[in-house]
Amino acid sequence: MKRVFSGVQPSGMIHLGNYSAMQNFVKLQEDSNNDCFYCIVDLHSVTVPQDPKVLYENSLELAALYIAIGLDPKKVTLFLQSQVPAHTELAWLLQCNSYMGELNRMTQFKDKSQKMTSVTTGLYTYPILMAADILAYDTNYVPVGDDQKQHLELTRDIALRFNNKFGNTFTVPEGIYPKVGARIMSLDDPTTKMSKSNPNEFSKIGLLETDAKIKKSIMRATTDSDSEIRLDWENKPGVSNLLTLYSVFGNISIKELEEKYKGQGYGNLKKDLVQVIINYIKPIKERYNELRGSDELKEILKEGAMRANEISSDVVKRVKDKMGFVQF
Numbered sequence: 001m002k003r004v005f006s007g008v009q010p011s012g013m014i015h016l017g018n019y020s021a022m023q024n025f026v027k028l029q030e031d032s033n034n035d036c037f038y039c040i041v042d043l044h045s046v047t048v049p050q051d052p053k054v055l056y057e058n059s060l061e062l063a064a065l066y067i068a069i070g071l072d073p074k075k076v077t078l079f080l081q082s083q084v085p086a087h088t089e090l091a092w093l094l095q096c097n098s099y100m101g102e103l104n105r106m107t108q109f110k111d112k113s114q115k116m117t118s119v120t121t122g123l124y125t126y127p128i129l130m131a132a133d134i135l136a137y138d139t140n141y142v143p144v145g146d147d148q149k150q151h152l153e154l155t156r157d158i159a160l161r162f163n164n165k166f167g168n169t170f171t172v173p174e175g176i177y178p179k180v181g182a183r184i185m186s187l188d189d190p191t192t193k194m195s196k197s198n199p200n201e202f203s204k205i206g207l208l209e210t211d212a213k214i215k216k217s218i219m220r221a222t223t224d225s226d227s228e229i230r231l232d233w234e235n236k237p238g239v240s241n242l243l244t245l246y247s248v249f250g251n252i253s254i255k256e257l258e259e260k261y262k263g264q265g266y267g268n269l270k271k272d273l274v275q276v277i278i279n280y281i282k283p284i285k286e287r288y289n290e291l292r293g294s295d296e297l298k299e300i301l302k303e304g305a306m307r308a309n310e311i312s313s314d315v316v317k318r319v320k321d322k323m324g325f326v327q328f
């Protein structure tokens, strides 16, 4: 069996960029050789200020969304990070085996902290908590978007170094990235990634968005003054982003799209893309609404946490043994 692990933060509505990475979560569950763990990484969310009531609601919303996009709790383990103590315990042990120089190189920390007036130490050490999430399950594969590549490399470095120092302990994980849509860009500024934390509501499209809002966001998306429809990230990032979204959600290749829209203006491309996205997310919204208030959801998370605890507590014991801690 191969172990798969990934996590999403419950810090706002899941957008099309997140979903593009999460499509791989669903694909990987279909292979019966994979044992998949998908986590709501609530401890990562509190690296920046959170309103407790909002965090609570967002965590359950994300759990319902995991299932609404097609994850089957009978096939995969769904759980809340804060319900499994191994994550924070291992994070401490790993913090004592990694270096400030490594964390200082993390571009996500540099980007995020620059925009803040006060920065928590949790935001700084966050990549080590992520490494702990992954290594606590002897993970082989980590499906994520492009933006997490650097964090995954750090995880691999930490695992390899620990193995060299203390003897073989951790499985060294590999990232799995979407072939198309590994980085969906903001609709208002296609040179930055679509992000939950962007305050402009028209920069992103959430999975539970109304049809009217989807239409407005796409129709006002930034393009360029030219009118040719082709993939060219350097000169036409806005159009390239729209083509990528169309390809991911319309299940059609970019080549076919370039052919289809030859000689047509951006208006037609945008109008059709609005419909493609609305049709795609309609069944997700319906399933979400059925699940959101149900007791079933909390049961699924409780069972998930039990299974996650079983696996990860064994790994933490192994690590503590290697480091010389007395255990009974």
Ligand code: ATP
Residues within 6 Å of the ligand: 007, 008, 009, 010, 016, 017, 018, 019, 020, 021, 022, 143, 144, 145, 146, 147, 148, 181, 182, 183, 184, 185, 193, 194, 195, 196, 197, 198
């Ligand atoms: P923020 O941008 O506010 O830090 P986020 O949108 O990156 O948050 P996460 O919960 O941190 O949200 O990410 C969940 C998953 O979505 C990760 O696998 C991440 O790589 C992926 N992801 C996030 N943004 C994009 C994007 N614009 N394009 C493709 N994948 C993305």
Ligand code: LTN
Residues within 6 Å of the ligand: 005, 006, 007, 008, 009, 041, 044, 129, 130, 133, 134, 142, 143, 144, 148, 151
């Ligand atoms: N850092 C990730 C979320 C995340 C994650 C993980 C992804 C936390 N732990 C473990 C994969 C595996 C992010 O911000 N997108």
